[in-house]
Amino acid sequence: MDVQFIIGYRGMIDLARRSGNIQSIAAHEVYENDFLELEYGLQENLKHVPWHIRTDKKVDDPGDVRGAYMVAKFNDGGYYIHYMPKAEIENHRKRSKAANNGPWVTDTIEMYKKTVVRSAWKWLPISIEVAQSVESTDGTAKRDITDQEPIDIPFVMGSDEDFEEPQEPSTDDAAREGLPV
Numbered sequence: 001m002d003v004q005f006i007i008g009y010r011g012m013i014d015l016a017r018r019s020g021n022i023q024s025i026a027a028h029e030v031y032e033n034d035f036l037e038l039e040y041g042l043q044e045n046l047k048h049v050p051w052h053i054r055t056d057k058k059v060d061d062p063g064d065v066r067g068a069y070m071v072a073k074f075n076d077g078g079y080y081i082h083y084m085p086k087a088e089i090e091n092h093r094k095r096s097k098a099a100n101n102g103p104w105v106t107d108t109i110e111m112y113k114k115t116v117v118r119s120a121w122k123w124l125p126i127s128i129e130v131a132q133s134v135e136s137t138d139g140t141a142k143r144d145i146t147d148q149e150p151i152d153i154p155f156v157m158g159s160d161e162d163f164e165e166p167q168e169p170s171t172d173d174a175a176r177e178g179l180p181v
Contacts, residue, residue, distance in 0.1 A: 020075070021125040027070040027113035030083075032063025038083055046071065046081050068112040070120050082120035089115050 030036050033051035046069070051059045069083040092115050093099050104111050 015126065023073045023075050025070065025072040025117075025124075027068060027117050029065055029109050029112055030067045030069065032066050033059040033061065034066075038069070038081070040081075044079075044081050046083075065109065065112065068116040070113070070116045072120070072124055074125060080120065080123055082116060082123070084112075084116045084119060086112075092119075 028048065030048065031051050033054075035047070035049040035054055035056065037045070037047040039045040048069070049056075051062045065086055067083060067085040068089060069081065071082075072080045074080070089112050093104055093111070096104060098104055
């Protein structure tokens with residue numbers, strides 16, 4: 001029996017944060033009635049005010065989704081902004097085997113956010129091993145579990161503060177990885 005594990009954008013965000021190079025990372029959808037100002041270049045700038053908290057004008061509904069973006073803030077003070085308009089995200093959707101069923105239908109906004117995070121993944125400072133495991137076979141990791149012993153994986157609800165910070169590799173770990181010690 002083959003099992004296919006598909007990592008969601010929240011899992012990708014968690015893996016990126018655990019890399020030790022990323023301070024924070026977030027993905028957001030953008031609606032027609034949101035205020036969005038995005039400028040790329042040497043001084044990138046992003047200002048997003050969701051429709052329901054705008055103070056410049058009263059807006060009663062969000063309007064249609066017009067895109068999604070993600071922002072990663074690096075530990076060294078840098079950051080990366082990636083925006084995708086709805087048409088670009090829909091092109092990704094059309095290439096998906098589940099374009100007309102599953103989460104693309106039931107959780108469209110979550111899929112928009114996942115798509116923008118996956119699209120930006122290659123630009124994030126994460127280990128090659130983590131990046132390859134997520135990007136291989138379109139974000140899935142596959143392995144035959146026919147003859148495997150079952151394992152118990154506890155699930156615990158908690159906040160971001162509950163996650164342990166990544167530990168520095170030991171000298172032995174660095175030597176095994178071929179890194180200078």
